[in-house]
Amino acid sequence: MARRFHKIAFVASPTPGSRESAAALMRRYDHVAPEDAxxxxxxxxDGLMLQxxxxxxxxxxxxxxxxxxxxxxxxNEFREDMLIERLEAAHRSVIHPLIMEAEDVEGRRHTAQAINEVYMLRQTHQTAKLRIAVDGHERLPELIADGVLCATPAGSTAYNLSVGGPILPLNAQLLxxxxxxxxxxxxxxxxxxxxYAHIRIEVLDPDHRPVAAVADHTxxxxxxxxxxRLDQATDLVILHDPGHSLDERILREQFG
Structure with a gap:
């Protein structure tokens, strides 16, 4: 059978364990620069995966x-052996990022992308006051809270879950x-x-109740x-070992 992958690149987080593992794999397998892989x-x-x-x-x-x-x-589980075989047998999960557009109090426009979530969070001791509209229709005239977040299915088990949000199956067409x-x-x-929803969140008192907007780490x-909104035109492909798909992991999360 023809191989799917011929040029492998290794990228490691700066921790000693990650760098040592990368060095061991690079001694064992032919590799190229990430741009050529x-x-x-x-x-x-997970932080490195997002990066x-x-x-x-x-x-x-x-x-x-x-x-x-x-x-x-x-x-996936770390192992040095049989990497080529694992890559060839791996299944694909395709996810889409969120696009965030924001305007600050100085009138400057900002754009960023998020794989897990976009969230807004108060910057001071005072709660945020927010107005929420979906597809041009006001749905909540005033939310008084520390903030609010919009999570993708892939990100639903991260910050979203920790603040009491629902876990979404990976193939759910939901936010x-x-x-x-x-x-x-x-x-x-x-x-x-x-x-396909377009979500707009306005800060009702941005001068006295300042709010930050975050797209993943931006x-x-x-x-x-x-x-x-979700960027349906951009596909992000994650490979996983058979039996350990993101769908399966999300399902396991719901049963503890």
Missing amino acids: DVVVALGG VLHRFMASGKPIYGMNRGTVGFLM ALTPISAFRPRRWRGALLPS EFRRVRWVET
Whole structure:
């Protein structure tokens, strides 16, 4: 059978364990620079996987992660042996990023992409006051909370889950809109939105109640409004060992 991948690149997080593992693999397997590869092997934790997915977002390169971090939800088990065979047998998961557009109090426009979530968070001791609209229709005139986030299915088990949001199956055509420590309305627990939804969140008092907007690890401070939507035109490919797909991991999360 013809091989799918001929040029492998290794990318490691800066931790000693990750770098040692990368060095061992590079001694064992032929490799090229990441820009020349047709598959990238990422050694680290979920944070590194997000960085690598962002780095190669426009390239279409599949990413195969091996866990040298703490949680490793997006990663496969680390082993030095049979890497070529594992890559050839790996299954694909395709995910799409969120696009975030924001304007700050100085009138500057900002754009960023997020694989896990876009969120807004108060910058001071005062709660944020936010207005939420979906597809041009106001849905919540005032949310008083620490903030609010919009998560993709791939990101639904990250920050979204820790603040009480729902876990979404990877192939669900949904986004999770989840409040962060809501004060009013107390009973609002968030919403499930179709994947094509355009979400606009306005800061009602940006001068006295400043709010930051974050797309994964990119932050903009003192924003007036944020708009976000799923970028269906961009495919991010994650490779996983048979029986350890993201769908399976998300399902396991729901049963503890």
